[in-house]
Amino acid sequence: MNNQKYSGNFYKYQGTGNDFVMIDNRDGQFPVSQAYIEHLCHRRFGIGADGLILLQNDPDYDFRMVYFNADGREGSMCGNGGRCTVRFAEDLGIFSGSTTFIAVDGEHEATASSEVIALKMGEVHSREHHEAYDFMNTGSPHYVRYVEDIKNYDVFNEGKSVRYADEWVKRGGTNVNFVEKLDDETIYVRTYERGVEDETYSCGTGVTACAISAHLKYKMPSPIKVITKGGNLQVAFDEDFKSVHLIGPAVRVFNGEL
Ligand SMILES: N[C@H](CCC[C@H](N)C(=O)O)C(=O)O
The missing domain is CATH 3.10.310.10 (Diaminopimelate Epimerase; Chain A, domain 1)
Known part of the structure; x- marks a missing residue:
């Protein structure tokens, strides 16, 4: 101390x-x-x-x-x-x-x-779409990966391996999100957080990134309901992501x- x-x-x-x-x-x-x-x-x-x-x-x-x-x-x-x-x-x-x-x-x-x-x-300006993941900055940097059976997914180890991969360390580090679509209006999100270096019960900027990503991938309309370990959030947005609200x-x- x-x-x-x-x-x-x-x-x-x-x-x-x-x-x-x-x-x-x-x-x-x-x-x-x-x-x-x-x-x-x-x-x-x-x-x-x-x-x-x-x-x-x-x-x-x-x-x-x-x-x-x-x-x-x-x-x-x-x-x-x-x-x-x-x-x-x-x-x-x-x-x-x-x-x-x-x-x-x-x-x-x-x-x-x-x-x-x-x-x-904040307005979400740039989004990267890759074969295996999406990446965007919603106030903080967020990597987004789609997974199945999210409740049993190894978020800590999978998140850590992305977090400490050279590519991301070089780019200043990233938070790592795992997302699963549950129905036409709901996604489940789990996040490994940079700076906490562990899974948290919920990450607001991460939830925002996952909702935008899910909208682009599945055409899910606003608002998207998001379930996290710690409770339920909603993300409301317009088409150009200039007005994005995190609600909960x-x-x-x-x-x-x-
Ligand atoms: N928990 C936060 C994200 C903190 C971001 C931080 N972990 C970082 O990018 O360094 C949230 O609700 O948005």
Whole structure:
């Protein structure tokens, strides 16, 4: 461990089982360090989470979301984390109804109801379609592979072998998704996450990538229902993927003091 310590409250949120330590850092007092964040996210030595998020002030938006993976490194965009941050901002009284905030990949709009947070994702510009997989960036990089019998698929080992393949390491790393079409409106998605280096219960940007991929492959209409280990999401989109929404629950689990 290192010497940096934070004195203050923390909050624990989860969105379809993707869980985050949330800090209200509007006073800028949180000591950002990779080792400290990794420690707080550790499931034995710390609070335990897939990532840590700082909610900060921003002059032009309701708030700024700063996301770190469980390994303590600042990550790219996190869809479930975004939905949880919106719920956190609502709980703090920063907005009610709808909000616009800024994250590492740009501006996001979101609406909150008691059941769900609908988060507008960034525009999805480029999609690679290959024989064995699709690849796209939905705020974070996502490799998408279609599989059968997904519930029994070896996501950890198959995901890890793609994650650490030279090609992907050279490209800066990727998250690895496995997807199966269940019926004409539903897919099942499991994700090995970069930065967590394990399967998570749900990955919002990964779910978004899989829904877009499934729409292109099977012509499934919007919204697509997505089942993950941690619960159900929906992805709504227009034809050019400029307006893409990730919709699902996000709730506070507990809070405490550091
Ligand atoms: N769980 C996140 C994705 C985090 C992305 C991160 N693992 C990376 O790309 O480094 C989500 O809900 O979108």
